[in-house]
Amino acid sequence: MSQEKPHQNAETPDPLRKIELAPGSAAKHVIAVMSGKGGVGKSSVAALLAVALRRAGRDVGVLDADITGPSIPRLFGLRGRPRAAQGEGMMPVQTATGIRVMSINLLLPEEDHPVIWRGPILSSAAKQFFTDVHWGRLDYLIVDLPPGTGDVPLTVLQSIPLDGIILVSSPQELALMIVRKAVKMAQALQVPLIGLVENMSSLRCPHCGHEVEVFGPGTAAAAASSGAIRFLGRLPLDPELSAAGDQGGLESFTAPWVADLARWVE
Numbered sequence: 001m002s003q004e005k006p007h008q009n010a011e012t013p014d015p016l017r018k019i020e021l022a023p024g025s026a027a028k029h030v031i032a033v034m035s036g037k038g039g040v041g042k043s044s045v046a047a048l049l050a051v052a053l054r055r056a057g058r059d060v061g062v063l064d065a066d067i068t069g070p071s072i073p074r075l076f077g078l079r080g081r082p083r084a085a086q087g088e089g090m091m092p093v094q095t096a097t098g099i100r101v102m103s104i105n106l107l108l109p110e111e112d113h114p115v116i117w118r119g120p121i122l123s124s125a126a127k128q129f130f131t132d133v134h135w136g137r138l139d140y141l142i143v144d145l146p147p148g149t150g151d152v153p154l155t156v157l158q159s160i161p162l163d164g165i166i167l168v169s170s171p172q173e174l175a176l177m178i179v180r181k182a183v184k185m186a187q188a189l190q191v192p193l194i195g196l197v198e199n200m201s202s203l204r205c206p207h208c209g210h211e212v213e214v215f216g217p218g219t220a221a222a223a224a225s226s227g228a229i230r231f232l233g234r235l236p237l238d239p240e241l242s243a244a245g246d247q248g249g250l251e252s253f254t255a256p257w258v259a260d261l262a263r264w265v266e
C-alpha cells in the first residue's frame with residue numbers, strides 16, 4: 001500500500017527551505033568555517049581567509065554567527081555601529097581594507113556585554129544576519145560558526161545556502177575526534193565539505209629556527225584521507241598571529257602562508 005504524503009500547509013515554513021539574502025545583495029560563494037571543538041582557531045581562520053581573499057582583490061563579507069562568543073570585530077579592530085539601511089535592515093561595518101562584517105558585538109552597548117539568549121533566539125539572530133543585512137555584491141561571504149554541533153551550526157547548515165564548509169582542527173587527537181562529528185553532521189545535512197585544515201601544527205623557535213610540534217604530531221592529514229575529505233594543509237602556531245588579532249590588526253598580519261588560504265576556495 002502506498003503511503004500518502006503528509007499534507008503540507010502552504011503557511012507552514014519548510015524547515016529545509018534555504019533562506020535568501022536581502023534584495024539587492026548577492027554572494028557568489030558562501031562558505032562556513034566550523035569545528036566541533038572550541039578554541040582551535042575557527043575565527044582566526046575565517047578572518048584570515050577573508051583577508052587573503054581581499055588581498056587577492058575579492059569583495060568579501062564575514063558573518064559572525066557566534067552570537068554568544070563573537071570575536072570577528074575584535075580581530076579587525078572594529079568599533080563602529082552598523083547603520084540602518086534605507087527601508088529595512090542594516091548595513092555591515094567595513095574594516096580598514098573594505099571587508100564587510102556583521103556581528104552581534106557591533107550592536108551591543110559594550111564589547112563585554114553578555115548575550116543571554118536561548119538557542120532558538122541565537123539561531124534566528126544568525127539567520128537575520130544573512131537575510132536582513134545589506135551585504136551588497138560579494139564574491140565571498142564567510143560564515144564564522146560557534147563551536148560544536150548545537151543549535152546555531154545546525155540552523156546555519158540547514159537554512160543558509162552554503163557552497164561548502166571548511167573544518168578546522170588542532171593536532172590533538174581529541175580535537176580530531178570531535179571534528180569527525182562535524183564531518184558526519186555536514187554529510188547528514190548534505191552540505192559539501194571543502195576540506196580540513198590543521199591549525200597550530202608547529203611553532204618555529206625564534207632563537208634556533210627549529211620546528212616544535214607543541215601538541216604532538218598532527219593526525220589531520222591521515223584522518224582527512226581516511227574520511228575522504230581534502231586536506232587543506234597545516235597552519236603554524238604563530239605568536240605574531242595571536243598578537244595581531246588581540247590588537248585588532250589582523251589585516252596587517254603578513255606571513256607568506258596567508259595567501260595560500262585563498263587557494264582553498266578559488
Ligand SMILES: Nc1ncnc2c1ncn2[C@@H]1O[C@H](COP(=O)(O)OP(=O)(O)OP(=O)(O)O)[C@@H](O)[C@H]1O
Binds near residue numbers: 035037069146239
Ligand atoms: N595559528 C595560530 N597561531 C597562534 N595563535 C592562534 C592561532 N590560531 C588561533 N590562535 C589564537 O588562539 C585563540 C583561539 O583562536 P580563535 O578565537 O580563532 O578560535 P575559535 O576556534 O574561533 O574559538 P571559539 O571556539 O571560542 O570560537 C586566539 O587567541 C587566537 O589568537
Ligand SMILES: [Mg+2]
Binds near residue numbers: 144146
Ligand atoms: Mg570563534
